[in-house]
Amino acid sequence: MVKSIPVDTLYYTTIVTRDAKSAALKHSEFYGIKKWRVARLTPDRLHNKSWQGRGPGRANNDGLHGNTPAGGEFGFMMVNGATDDGAVEFQFIQPICGMSTFEQFLCTRGMGVHGVFMSVMKPVDFAALKASLKGEGI
Numbered sequence: 001m002v003k004s005i006p007v008d009t010l011y012y013t014t015i016v017t018r019d020a021k022s023a024a025l026k027h028s029e030f031y032g033i034k035k036w037r038v039a040r041l042t043p044d045r046l047h048n049k050s051w052q053g054r055g056p057g058r059a060n061n062d063g064l065h066g067n068t069p070a071g072g073e074f075g076f077m078m079v080n081g082a083t084d085d086g087a088v089e090f091q092f093i094q095p096i097c098g099m100s101t102f103e104q105f106l107c108t109r110g111m112g113v114h115g116v117f118m119s120v121m122k123p124v125d126f127a128a129l130k131a132s133l134k135g136e137g138i
Contacts, residue, residue, distance in 0.1 A: 005129065011117040012080070012089035016105045020079040020094035027081065027090055036081040043073040043098065051100050074098030 017023045024036050051072060075097045082089035093114065095103040105114050121129065 004132075005119050006121065007118045008120075009118070011120070012082075012091050013113055014091045014093060014115045014117070015112065016093050016095075016102045016114045017111045018094065018106065020077050020092040023092045024079050024081060024090075031083050031088055031090075033081040033083055033088075033090075036079050039078045040075070040096070041078060042075040042096070046075065049074070051098075072098075074100035074103065076100060076102050 015023065020038075024033075027033055028036075049072075051074060074095070077094040077096055079092040079094070080089065093102045095106060102114065105112075
């Protein structure tokens with residue numbers, strides 16, 4: 001039975017930024033990262049999404065101009081890069097439309113570390129971990 005979250009390494013750090021290209025260039029210079037993968041995850045590409053428990057809804061006519069998707073719709077750019085040896089990897093997130101956890105992070109905290117990916121588990125072990133954490137009041 002799994003009694004704790006197995007942390008074996010830092011897989012990558014997720015950083016929310018207003019300018020992913022600039023952040024990637026700065027990290028390229030400092031860490032020597034030569035290749036970056038870029039994905040634009042627009043509302044039409046994101047499926048089964050929600051923000052604060054709400055899924056996509058119909059657009060309201062609030063008189064706003066520009067890229068204002070329907071409530072619950074959002075999109076972002078994701079830029080991933082790693083050092084040649086794979087020892088250090090970064091994931092930069094730049095919100096591009098709508099309200100998401102990333103946009104909320106920028107609004108309330110500014111640019112910074114949004115999360116770290118430090119654990120991989122087999123699905124069969126997750127049920128046991130969930131039960132163990134529940135027993136701890138988590």
